[in-house]
Amino acid sequence: MSEPVGGWRRQRALLDYALGSLRRRGRRNGAMVVALMVVVGVYASVLFLSESLRHEWEQTLEATPDLVVQRMVAGRPTTIEAGALEAVVPTDAPGVRRAWARTWGYLFVEAIGANLTVIGAGPGERAFARSLVGEPLPAEEGEVPFCLVGDALAERLAVRPGDRLAIPDARQETRVLEVAGVFDAASALHVADVMVVREATARELLALPAGQATDLAVELARPEEAPVVAAGIRERMPDARVIDRRALVRTYELTFDGRSGLLGALLVPCLAALFLLAWDRLTGLGDAERREIGVLKAIGWETRDVIAARLWESALVAIAGAWLGVLLAYGYVFGLGAPGLAGALFGWSALHPELALTPVIDATQAWTLVGLVVLPFVGVAVVPAWRAATLDPDEAMR
Amino acid sequence: MSEAADEAAGAEEAAAGEMAAEEPVVVAEEVVKRYFDGGRRVLAIDGVSLEVAAGELVVLMGPSGSGKTTLLGLLGGLITPTKGDVKVAGRSVVHMRDHHRTAWRRRHVGVVFQELMLVPGMSLLENVLLPLAPLGGAGKDEVARAEALLARFGLGDERDARVRRLSGGERQRGALARALVLEPNVLLLDEPTAHVDAENAEAMLELIAEETARGRAVIASTHDPRLAEDARVSRVVRVEAGKLA
Numbered sequence: 001m002s003e004p005v006g007g008w009r010r011q012r013a014l015l016d017y018a019l020g021s022l023r024r025r026g027r028r029n030g031a032m033v034v035a036l037m038v039v040v041g042v043y044a045s046v047l048f049l050s051e052s053l054r055h056e057w058e059q060t061l062e063a064t065p066d067l068v069v070q071r072m073v074a075g076r077p078t079t080i081e082a083g084a085l086e087a088v089v090p091t092d093a094p095g096v097r098r099a100w101a102r103t104w105g106y107l108f109v110e111a112i113g114a115n116l117t118v119i120g121a122g123p124g125e126r127a128f129a130r131s132l133v134g135e136p137l138p139a140e141e142g143e144v145p146f147c148l149v150g151d152a153l154a155e156r157l158a159v160r161p162g163d164r165l166a167i168p169d170a171r172q173e174t175r176v177l178e179v180a181g182v183f184d185a186a187s188a189l190h191v192a193d194v195m196v197v198r199e200a201t202a203r204e205l206l207a208l209p210a211g212q213a214t215d216l217a218v219e220l221a222r223p224e225e226a227p228v229v230a231a232g233i234r235e236r237m238p239d240a241r242v243i244d245r246r247a248l249v250r251t252y253e254l255t256f257d258g259r260s261g262l263l264g265a266l267l268v269p270c271l272a273a274l275f276l277l278a279w280d281r282l283t284g285l286g287d288a289e290r291r292e293i294g295v296l297k298a299i300g301w302e303t304r305d306v307i308a309a310r311l312w313e314s315a316l317v318a319i320a321g322a323w324l325g326v327l328l329a330y331g332y333v334f335g336l337g338a339p340g341l342a343g344a345l346f347g348w349s350a351l352h353p354e355l356a357l358t359p360v361i362d363a364t365q366a367w368t369l370v371g372l373v374v375l376p377f378v379g380v381a382v383v384p385a386w387r388a389a390t391l392d393p394d395e396a397m398r
Numbered sequence: 399m400s401e402a403a404d405e406a407a408g409a410e411e412a413a414a415g416e417m418a419a420e421e422p423v424v425v426a427e428e429v430v431k432r433y434f435d436g437g438r439r440v441l442a443i444d445g446v447s448l449e450v451a452a453g454e455l456v457v458l459m460g461p462s463g464s465g466k467t468t469l470l471g472l473l474g475g476l477i478t479p480t481k482g483d484v485k486v487a488g489r490s491v492v493h494m495r496d497h498h499r500t501a502w503r504r505r506h507v508g509v510v511f512q513e514l515m516l517v518p519g520m521s522l523l524e525n526v527l528l529p530l531a532p533l534g535g536a537g538k539d540e541v542a543r544a545e546a547l548l549a550r551f552g553l554g555d556e557r558d559a560r561v562r563r564l565s566g567g568e569r570q571r572g573a574l575a576r577a578l579v580l581e582p583n584v585l586l587l588d589e590p591t592a593h594v595d596a597e598n599a600e601a602m603l604e605l606i607a608e609e610t611a612r613g614r615a616v617i618a619s620t621h622d623p624r625l626a627e628d629a630r631v632s633r634v635v636r637v638e639a640g641k642l643a
Contacts, residue, residue: 009534009535010531010532010533010534010535012534012535013530013531013532013533013534013535014531014532016535017528017531020519020520020524023519024517024518024519024520288518291515294515295511295517296528297500298503298509298511298515299504299509299528299576299577300500300501300503300505300580301500301504301529301531301532302496302500302501302532303497303500304497305531309531392471392476392477392478393471393476393477
């Protein structure tokens, strides 16, 4: 009979044995797979949710002007004279590419229990509105003012393009709008509650007097000059609050990193408990397993063969548990919307209509998570097998 | 050591095995085995020397606790002696590295344990083929040989049966088939008739005698007088308190 053969044939034979062992110890291995799946699933859910929210906010902030100027009264933002635009942000100010007054605001619709963000598509918002529907806004106002709504809002309001929609304005007077289009943006968060209308319609809906704007938006030639331009604006308008887009980015990052980090830290005891359980179950080799290793040694298995078979067995359990956990997390976050967990990450802000998260996965993080689970698990399982396999077969069988 | 080096060593060892055909297949020289049992030092084997030639059926006879199972393990390289030397097929298995000793044992020694030690969740055929896994698993030839062994041992219809469904006698014969699947020079049997009735004991003895006739050195430990008194046995060696009487 020919003696030692190539590595792959040997490994395939040992893998066959490991698969048989998985079946023979099905209950224990099944319990391990389920435990790993749950822990990895919870971790991966936090990971997916925070990555997805980060993506949403990045999308949102991409559509945000470099600087937003609000007028503050009694420490709260209030409307601003649209005519003050040239005085506050001169078009020839250094670093300013363009500036415009924005007409937008929130409108609570009791019937659906939701706040809508009404955006008046003035000159500055036309490009934004066009990016949502992929076509220019209707050129002429028809008999009935038009509106564009996001698909989630359309579903909530039960309307389709061509339908007419009656909603109360800020004075609770009913306004009728025609749904001219429904947009389905790649990112859900920044359009989930948006309704785009003509500027004049927005003023009526929001009860915003003529000549007044919600705020001023500034687009800069070089965003890094924002602090200098903002300082100039504050000089010209002492009661202004100037919001720098980059500061918002940092705030959101800190918020979500902090919350996901906190949730992750809370899960550390779960992971520790799992490894303790695994250690307890795997390190204390049962008599039957110990004797089996002794028999394998006695019939000609080398220590490395025993370890390789054990490594295959535990790796299959760990990989199955970890990837099932990742799949579970994917379904929980992107299929079900992460009920329970989303609230902890979103914080106080409840979003209406329901936010459907765009699936975003950081593959490196997912692989790292799987690796962090699989490697220690395999190590925990292999060490006792190695200890038993290095004994004389007779000792291992006692 | 690499696979190629292992293979070279295997060829050298095979040559050594052939050269040693005229010599005893198993040689124990002044073997001593001590171990600790709950902090107590136990002298299990005390200076035993023994030679077993090819085609011999040697029975180690002695009461429980006399050290015959330990001696059997020492003769097959399953247990490392505290002192002395054991040669199997012309080479000392005491001074080999663990993986060389295991490979040597796989090649030259087949073992049937007292507790049978078949893996319960596997089929009988899978159990018989288990020693082949480190060699890359069983090909058609190996499966055919295993099936032929099972058929010869009256287990042809049980090849796919799970071990826990088999009777004591069937398990005994299955364990013997597993020990023989790699065609070893030496066959070690620990209490081969302990768990079977008279009929199955006789069947087992017949199979053992057949293997002896094929030129294998067979060493069996027992306290069963039926085996010790059987005419097919070449030699009975009495073991008492770790020594040969």
